Amino acid sequence: MKYSCFLLFLLFITSCAEGPSGESLYIGQCAGCHGKEGEGLGQLIPPLADSDFIRKNNIRLSCIIIHGLEGPIVVNGVTYNSSMPGVPKLKNADLVNLINYIHKRWYNDKPMTTIPIVSDELAECK
C-alpha cells in the first residue's frame, strides 16, 4: 500500500513541474494578445489554435516565448508583421507548464515537454 502511494506521488511530481498551472500562465501572459481561445486578433496577431506555423516540428516554442519574435511570419496563409514581446523572466518550470498547456489544448499529437528539453532548446536559440 505504502509503495503504491509512493509510486503515485512520484508520478505526480514528475508529470507536472511545480508552480502556476499552464492555464493560469496562458491567461496571464498570452491571452491578452492571442485571445482566450487562441484565436489571435484579426490579421494583427496570429492565432495559436490550428496554426500551421506551430505545427511545424522544428519550431522552438520555448525560444519564441522567452525571446519574442520579430519580422514577418506567415501563419495559415496570412502574413503578420507586428513584433511579439518575449517573457524573459519566465522560469523553466513555468515554461514547461505553459508549453504543455498549449500542446494539450491545441496540438494533442505533440509530445509533452520537460525541463531538460526546454533547457537544451533555450541554449540553442538564435
Next chain:
Amino acid sequence: MRVVVVLMLMFVVACKHSQVDKLPILGNKDVVQKEVNGVMVTDTVYQTIPDFEFINQNGKPVTQQSLNGKIYIADFFFTTCPTICPAMKRNLLTVYNQFKENDTVAILSHTIDPVHDSVAVLKDYATRLGVTSGQWYFVTGNKDSIFQIAQYYLVSAHEDEQAAGGLLHSGHLVLVDKQKRIRGLYDGTVEEDASKLIKDIDILLKEL
C-alpha cells in the same frame, strides 16, 4: 377631485421617469452662481472635451465638428504597443461590431506615437484589425496636442523610458455624449467592462 387625479398621474409618470437609467456625468465640474429671473441660482457646469484637429487613417481631418450629433468612445494606444493595446482593441472590436450600422456612434482611437504611427501605418492597422467601414477613426497628429487632450479624457499618457514600448498610457475607454461630456470610464482590458460599455451606449443613445 379631478385635480387630485391629474396630480397623482403626474406623480406616477414623474416617478417612472426617474427610474429610467441615467449615466452619471464625470470629470471636473464647476458650481457656479447665476442670476435667473432676479434670483441667484446654483448651477453645475461640467467639463467638456475641447476642440481638436487630428487626421484619420483615410487621411481625412477629424475635429469636434465631425462628431457633432454623435456619441463616441475615445481611447489612446499605439500600434507597436506590446502590452495592453491588443486586449483593448479586442474589446473595442466587440463594441464596433455591435454599433457598426449606427451612424450616431463613433470610436476615436488616438495614437500616442504619431512619429511611428503615420496615416499609412494606421490604415494598415485598421484594415488588419478588420475595420473597413463605419465610424472607427484611428487618428494621428501633433504629439503635444494628443497628450494634452488625453488629460481632458482623464487618461494619462506620456513617454517613459522604463515602460515597454517607451510610452505609458492608461487602458481606459471613455464614453462621451453629444454635449462632449464624459459619461463613463471603462477598463479596456477587461471584457466585463466592454459589456458594460455596450449597455451604457444603449442607455446614452436613448438620452435626448
